[in-house]
Amino acid sequence: MAAAEPGSAAPARRPGVPARRSGDRRAELVAVASRLFREHGYHGVGMRAIAEAAGIQAASLYHHFMNKEELLLEAIFVVDRDLIVEQLPLLDGPGDHRERLAALVRGHVLHIGDHRNAWWVASRELRALSPDRLDAVQVYRRRYQHRIAEFLVDGVRAGEFRCEDPRLATLAILDMINGVNEWYVPSGRLGITELAERYARMVLCQLGAGKL
Amino acid sequence: MAAAEPGSAAPARRPGVPARRSGDRRAELVAVASRLFREHGYHGVGMRAIAEAAGIQAASLYHHFMNKEELLLEAIFVVDRDLIVEQLPLLDGPGDHRERLAALVRGHVLHIGDHRNAWWVASRELRALSPDRLDAVQVYRRRYQHRIAEFLVDGVRAGEFRCEDPRLATLAILDMINGVNEWYVPSGRLGITELAERYARMVLCQLGAGKL
DNA sequence: CCCTGGGCCTAACGATCGTTAGGTACGGGG
DNA sequence: CCCCGTACCTAACGATCGTTAGGCCCAGGG
Numbered sequence: 001m002a003a004a005e006p007g008s009a010a011p012a013r014r015p016g017v018p019a020r021r022s023g024d025r026r027a028e029l030v031a032v033a034s035r036l037f038r039e040h041g042y043h044g045v046g047m048r049a050i051a052e053a054a055g056i057q058a059a060s061l062y063h064h065f066m067n068k069e070e071l072l073l074e075a076i077f078v079v080d081r082d083l084i085v086e087q088l089p090l091l092d093g094p095g096d097h098r099e100r101l102a103a104l105v106r107g108h109v110l111h112i113g114d115h116r117n118a119w120w121v122a123s124r125e126l127r128a129l130s131p132d133r134l135d136a137v138q139v140y141r142r143r144y145q146h147r148i149a150e151f152l153v154d155g156v157r158a159g160e161f162r163c164e165d166p167r168l169a170t171l172a173i174l175d176m177i178n179g180v181n182e183w184y185v186p187s188g189r190l191g192i193t194e195l196a197e198r199y200a201r202m203v204l205c206q207l208g209a210g211k212l
Numbered sequence: 213m214a215a216a217e218p219g220s221a222a223p224a225r226r227p228g229v230p231a232r233r234s235g236d237r238r239a240e241l242v243a244v245a246s247r248l249f250r251e252h253g254y255h256g257v258g259m260r261a262i263a264e265a266a267g268i269q270a271a272s273l274y275h276h277f278m279n280k281e282e283l284l285l286e287a288i289f290v291v292d293r294d295l296i297v298e299q300l301p302l303l304d305g306p307g308d309h310r311e312r313l314a315a316l317v318r319g320h321v322l323h324i325g326d327h328r329n330a331w332w333v334a335s336r337e338l339r340a341l342s343p344d345r346l347d348a349v350q351v352y353r354r355r356y357q358h359r360i361a362e363f364l365v366d367g368v369r370a371g372e373f374r375c376e377d378p379r380l381a382t383l384a385i386l387d388m389i390n391g392v393n394e395w396y397v398p399s400g401r402l403g404i405t406e407l408a409e410r411y412a413r414m415v416l417c418q419l420g421a422g423k424l
Numbered sequence: 425c426c427c428t429g430g431g432c433c434t435a436a437c438g439a440t441c442g443t444t445a446g447g448t449a450c451g452g453g454g
Numbered sequence: 455c456c457c458c459g460t461a462c463c464t465a466a467c468g469a470t471c472g473t474t475a476g477g478c479c480c481a482g483g484g
Binding site for chain 2: 179180189
């Protein structure tokens, strides 16, 4: 996924050189598509543009994907799958509620930093999915959101958080974190690890659990 | 702008009936375009679709706008102009820093509620603007952001806010507020005025200036 | 050695894209 | 009454869209 992140032009694939592994090539193409979707939007990029950026012809993409929408879906799912299988378990890990929530926030910010293109696409181009695909993605997303809201309620009950409306606070916090990928660039004032740390602190502060 | 917000179909304009005022018709068309841009994205909507939703033919749009991009620019500028001329002055109004910031947050949330389509477009479709148009919009946006960061510094100096990095806090707060228009629907659990009030409180809380 | 299949190619399809040219109907001002 | 500007129309342009059909080339297995 993070393989072809830089704006690399066509890598001039020589005919006989196999693309490492079959699944690798697929992931490469998804990464290329993610970058272009991010830059111009799903409908702003044609199959020919994606193919050119990958160094092949448009028709060749159909040997890897059924259609354009499958490319989009795969790009989006990278993000949502990771949220569930990597982030959510952090809430059941060691430490008090403060520490566990901080770990989730840090992980979330770092994940955004590692998959900027996919995150952008995942948040802006959902509407281009067909209704049933869209539902599948939103199930994942709601699961993440509901689990966090539940965790906030637990934290309030444990006396670690102060928060008058956990559901609204969840939305506000997630929007705040996801906002990172609107303006973050690796060359910016703050590195992604500093950002992760500061956002963890800001979130705790917002829940009345700040240390400063 | 908020004139034709509902998802109205073609209003069946009879030939001889003038469209009230010349500028009104323009604003109506921008509102229709905003809604469609929001639903399908800038590149996902054709001039023919916009025209049909407005009850006219595609070619007729070119009597009101030079090209498709001008429609987009007009939709976006509604938002950014209002931010500068209506929101920023609130920071120089009466009250202490807490009250003035709360007023800005409330106004910001209410503005989002009143111009949902335009806000959506303004935050997602900037990339479709040509570089010089994009610059013009971003000048407005940066002015808003810098003024708020400056205000936070003042508030910290006055001992009303606690915040280790005002520039980062500004980004986080703005992303949090703008997130409202990702999920807000008028029929939701909370009305827009309640949301405005709660967001004002959450922002103050995040700055260590909460009352609870 | 032949065969199979993955990965890519060229060429083309019908549809839709943004945009333009040129014309019509009508209300208001001279 | 005539004329002008506004608002809209029909028809069409070249380009680009997503997608398909069919074929070539090469690596690996029998």
